[in-house]
Amino acid sequence: MNPVWEQSTHSPLLSVTCQVQVPMILKINQELPAFFQEQLRKDYPLFQPTKDRQGYRLASQDNDHEIRLLPDSLTVRTSHYTGWPPFQVQVSEAVRALQASYEPAFCARAGLRFQSLLRPTLYGFTKIQWAALINARVLGPFSLPGHKGQLQGSRHEVVVTLPASTDRFRLTHGFVQYRDAKQANQQGTPAYLLDQDYFTTQRVEWDTLMATLDRFEQEAGQFFQLCVTDQFHQAMLAQAA
Numbered sequence: 001m002n003p004v005w006e007q008s009t010h011s012p013l014l015s016v017t018c019q020v021q022v023p024m025i026l027k028i029n030q031e032l033p034a035f036f037q038e039q040l041r042k043d044y045p046l047f048q049p050t051k052d053r054q055g056y057r058l059a060s061q062d063n064d065h066e067i068r069l070l071p072d073s074l075t076v077r078t079s080h081y082t083g084w085p086p087f088q089v090q091v092s093e094a095v096r097a098l099q100a101s102y103e104p105a106f107c108a109r110a111g112l113r114f115q116s117l118l119r120p121t122l123y124g125f126t127k128i129q130w131a132a133l134i135n136a137r138v139l140g141p142f143s144l145p146g147h148k149g150q151l152q153g154s155r156h157e158v159v160v161t162l163p164a165s166t167d168r169f170r171l172t173h174g175f176v177q178y179r180d181a182k183q184a185n186q187q188g189t190p191a192y193l194l195d196q197d198y199f200t201t202q203r204v205e206w207d208t209l210m211a212t213l214d215r216f217e218q219e220a221g222q223f224f225q226l227c228v229t230d231q232f233h234q235a236m237l238a239q240a241a
Contacts, residue, residue: 022104036101111199112216118192123235133232170197
């Protein structure tokens with residue numbers, strides 16, 4: 001079953017990011033990556049150096065999708081996630097361009113990150129009771145009966161080893177106040193941040209990279225669904241009906 005972030009009209013996902021780290025390639029910041037760009041230019045026509053001048057940023061016309069090339073890493077990011085298969089293609093194409101252009105020996109580290117912002121007001125909740133929307137084990141002490149007051153902010157981080165592997169999962173989560181650009185001087189609306197970061201701790205051979213990312217994506221979808229109650233899940237699905 002696809003995670004609710006792929007089915008909801010108002011997806012809670014802020015961004016999805018894949019990063020692969022490689023042994024240092026000095027050539028990347030010594031000359032323009034013309035061959036690398038040419039392989040991706042059709043989908044990423046915008047090109048500019050990064051702010052620190054150590055690498056390059058390629059982006060789609062709408063800036064929803066981007067690739068960052070640095071001497072020791074390749075990052076693929078989207079702020080408009082439409083599902084794993086399309087994003088998987090973006091990652092595969094970027095990795096192929098990296099291999100064809102610079103022939104990195106191996107992938108030193110691979111990571112896949114899903115950043116979500118749960119905003120109950122988007123789904124029709126006018127009175128927010130977090131314990132009815134977020135799994136009590138995620139909320140921790142804030143789900144205790146009798147807890148009163150409007151939470152303004154909190155931040156928690158935990159790192160665990162994934163089953164039957166040395167790979168890790170870092171979860172950063174907590175309450176935040178959401179403001180869009182037009183609300184900079186106004187009180188924000190309550191929201192809950194779920195930042196799921198999956199990564200390897202050992203080198204990855206190129207022929208196993210996509211299988212590793214597939215597993216991370218499955219772990220991320222399953223964990224997200226465990227965090228959200230059935231009531232919140234159904235409310236998000238109703239927006240897409």
